[in-house]
Amino acid sequence: MKAVVLAAGKGEGLFPFTQKEQKESITVLGKSVISYVLEGIKKAGIREAVVVVNENGKQVQESVNVDLSLEFVEQKRPGITGAVKDGMEKVGEDFLLAFGDVIADPEFYVSLMNIYAMGARAVFSLVPVYEGLQTYGLAKIVGDRLEVVKEGSTLALAGAYILPYGDFDDLLEYFSRISPMAKYFIWSGNWIDIGFPEDLINAVEMLLKSAKTIVSNNATVSKTALIGKGVIIEDGAVVEDYAVIKGPAYIGRDAYVGSYSLVRDYSSIEEKAVVGAYCEVAHSLIEPYAEIGSKSYVTYSVIGKGARLGASVITSNYPAVIVRGKVNKLGALISSGENISHGSVLPPNFKK
CATH class of the missing domain: 3.90.550.10 (Spore Coat Polysaccharide Biosynthesis Protein SpsA; Chain A)
Incomplete structure (x- = not known):
């Protein structure tokens, strides 16, 4: 067949x-x-x-x-x-x-x-x-x-x-x-x-729910970084000094997480994506080659391939939206290759 x-x-x-x-x-x-x-x-x-x-x-x-x-x-x-x-x-x-x-x-x-x-x-x-x-x-x-x-x-x-x-x-x-x-x-x-965008965020959660901590021997993780339970770190990934990966979370091949950043609660940082220093990422899907500028806060968001968020960008996920009859949170949906200016504060359900 x-x-x-x-x-x-x-x-x-x-x-x-x-x-x-x-x-x-x-x-x-x-x-x-x-x-x-x-x-x-x-x-x-x-x-x-x-x-x-x-x-x-x-x-x-x-x-x-x-x-x-x-x-x-x-x-x-x-x-x-x-x-x-x-x-x-x-x-x-x-x-x-x-x-x-x-x-x-x-x-x-x-x-x-x-x-x-x-x-x-x-x-x-x-x-x-x-x-x-x-x-x-x-x-x-x-x-x-x-x-x-x-x-x-x-x-x-x-x-x-x-x-x-x-x-x-x-x-x-x-x-x-x-x-x-x-x-x-x-x-x-x-x-x-x-x-819908919320389905992608929920898919990350679904796939990570039963994840066990697996850190590749070919990843570079600082001795001062903290890696929690249910964290997957792939080949070539770099996690810098004092970063915290609080699982469940996924750090893809050749991805980069900067110093003092926090990646938590069902987030996926895909291949060659960059999270700058002093960032917080939660309940989000960061697609390959995307870049999150330093001191940014990204939650309940989907950031497309090669998109770039400048420094100090903030997403907001309230008020929530109704999708398929269910209350869902959505911070931002940023399409592939799009740029968000430094210091932007994005309203709830922002789409570009």
């Missing part, structure tokens, strides 16, 4: 960030979002996948570091139905359909294949959700069968399916048509659909 992975969406919930950076190529704990999907597919035993992309497909392709046979296809037909058809015609048989913006444990995909191996023609993954139901496709269990519905359920379609090859005009209509003969499983492990 082959997989079809969808990575052609515009990522409108992450605008303006995704006007420069394709959502599936965003880095979280050293891996692109789509790499989490592809690693799960590989663990499930699939070795070939068609990845459907848009005009930013090169970003997605360059972000992948998974040993799979991949064919990248630019979407030609409109909408999500068109994307599935563009991928499916390259496969020509029953296939695993995966959305490229879901971060989940690899066992999520293994469960799908295990049920298929028991003789199922189609398999659906479901996940319980209790907020923002209108943002998901939903399914309801009626007796011993599954029904795809628009409301009246708290089970969301979880973004990975095994589908029979066939013709259809609308993907959800096709789901409804085949659901009575489909098997399903309800996933209760790690799972998050990346649709």
Whole structure:
């Protein structure tokens, strides 16, 4: 069996960030979002996948570091139905359909294949959700069968399916048509659909929750620095004098944390990102090559690839915002390559 992975969406919930950076190529704990999907597919035993992309497909392709046979296809037909058809015609048989913006444990995909191996023609993954139901496709269990519905359920379609090859005009209509003969499983492990900035912040927390302290022998950590529990420090990273990394936290390859800085509470400093001296970073995702100027305070924020915050920049995360029916905090969403002037105090929910 082959997989079809969808990575052609515009990522409108992450605008303006995704006007420069394709959502599936965003880095979280050293891996692109789509790499989490592809690693799960590989663990499930699939070795070939068609990845459907848009005009930013090169970003997605360059972000992948998974040993799979991949064919990248630019979407030609409109909408999500068109994307599935563009991928499916390259496969020509029953296939695993995966959305490229879901971060989940690899066992999520293994469960799908295990049920298929028991003789199922189609398999659906479901996940319980209790907020923002209108943002998901939903399914309801009626007796011993599954029904795809628009409301009246708290089970969301979880973004990975095994589908029979066939013709259809609308993907959800096709789901409804085949659901009575489909098997399903309800996933209760790690799972998050990346649709909004807050989802990226929550993904960092989800992935670091069970982290154990691992400090690479090839990292340079000052003897006066303090490293807490649940801290991962990768090869080539530098942590300067009197810096405090209070876990859970991730310091990526060749990243730099300056003297007297504090990185804490589910933060991820990605590859070659720089945090200057006397900074505080909390609950934030700092993308590769981004720079945080000295004496800055960054919390509940996503800072894009190569973005630069000047010295003494402050982000604010109150008042909170409602996302998918849940109260969320967002300090700032700074797009790739953007610059923030020295001494800026950014209002809550700032986006550039």
